[in-house]
Amino acid sequence: MGPGAAPPDQAVVGRLRGAGCVFAEEEAALLAVAARDAEELSLLVDRRVAGTPLEQLVGWAEFCGLRIVVAPGVFVPRRRTELVVREAVALARRGDVVVDLCCGTGAVGAALAAAVPGIDLHAADVDPAAVRCARRNLPGVPVHEGDLFAALPGALAGRIAVLTANVPYVPTAAVPLMPPEARDHEPRTALDGGEDGLAFVRRVVTDAPAWLARGGAVLFECGAGQTGAAVDVVTAAGLAARPVIDDDLGGTVVVGRLP
Template sequence: MVLPHPDTDQDFALVQRLRRAGCVFAEDEAALITATARTPHERDLMADRRCAGLPLQHVLGWAEFCGLRLRVDPGVFVPRPRSRYLAHQASALAPPTGVAVDLCCGTGALGAVLTHHHPALTLHASDIDPASLDCARHNLPGAHIHQGDLFDALPHHLAHRVDLLVANVPYVPSDHIALLPPEAREHEQHRALDGGDDGLDLVRRVSARAPHWLAPGGHLLVEVSGAQVSAARQAFTDAGLTCRVRHCPEQEATVIIGTR
């Protein structure tokens, strides 16, 4: 995305205001706010919210992810740049006309990438959070949307029929939540961040039940930190999945892939 540089006194004033509020990329953020706002008054309100510490994506009402513009409502987990690697890995494994599930879908960012590259894919997306599902319905037209806790949300007829299961579950250890940037810990739901004592509570829950839902040869993909690889691999192996690890140093992203 090519952003215009500020060329008016109002533009420069907005940049300076954002800088004083601590926004590192103030010029880019000012351009995005100006391009998104429909009126000068809305522009001022958006600037107020950003300077008050709200995530830029919540201020704009959208986030860019893998070239797609996705709706992101206040309080909803913002898709992270590092998760682009998970999206790319999932897309590379997705069958053109198979069945895919975006578990803990949040805004539906991963599912949106999958259906963008594989429009004939049958996609199911689920999340426990109603606000997230409102975004997912907007971002995933034509997908089957379900509300509930992990696999409890899915229709029973999907058992042993899922070719690709992608689950970007929380993996931050509980005692690391306080170390996250204020944008995340103060403006995103705690349950979208907290992965339990070692960060892998939900990874274990998902991997343990995944074989019941995966088709023969189907894949489960999750994102973890580099320090969690050994324990995450053990969880996949304990569930009977063949496991491999993919890592992208440039994006500091690690993906665990399990195959039934």
């Protein structure tokens, strides 16, 4: 809470804590700010207790120090994905063509644009709701709608210096075991990565060489237990693979570089 902010309603805190919200006081304060009156606050708390992600209720998420608009039903950016941004920032230069594929809210693209001014940024997603949300977070940036590379203008082929792809990587059988916040309130297309979780990784990595500039890189997140298989996919596509693990963020990223 900021200076002078009213303490959160303890009844609300108690309801949130009883529902398993670890940061109940902080969530209560955020919901109170988002609500126009006591009646709306009660409705927001009901929805939060029922499992709706906090970010969808308050309408934003913090990501790489930015406030990212999060619309209802759109995938909520995870803190671990900041590792993708960190690795991409190290590769991108002013004037580079950079693509945020499977962009969701556009959080990765927004963070890259903030960290590396002057990039030629494009974003794309298959989900119309995500595309609408990303356009709010990426004003002036072309946000394309469609399935992976089919969404992109053909003129970008062979010109992309940095390609981030926040592909789904949860194995199909594990999706029902996810927390209800994700399982029930985020699009299945943003979660389900196929039988072993790497179906979309294979599609992106296989097609990436035709879209990357010489020396360009594709970066994607995966589960810690998928790293070896993901590296094999990258190597089979003729790219040099480099896994990056950050225990503090809880993230695993694989970077594939075109020679």
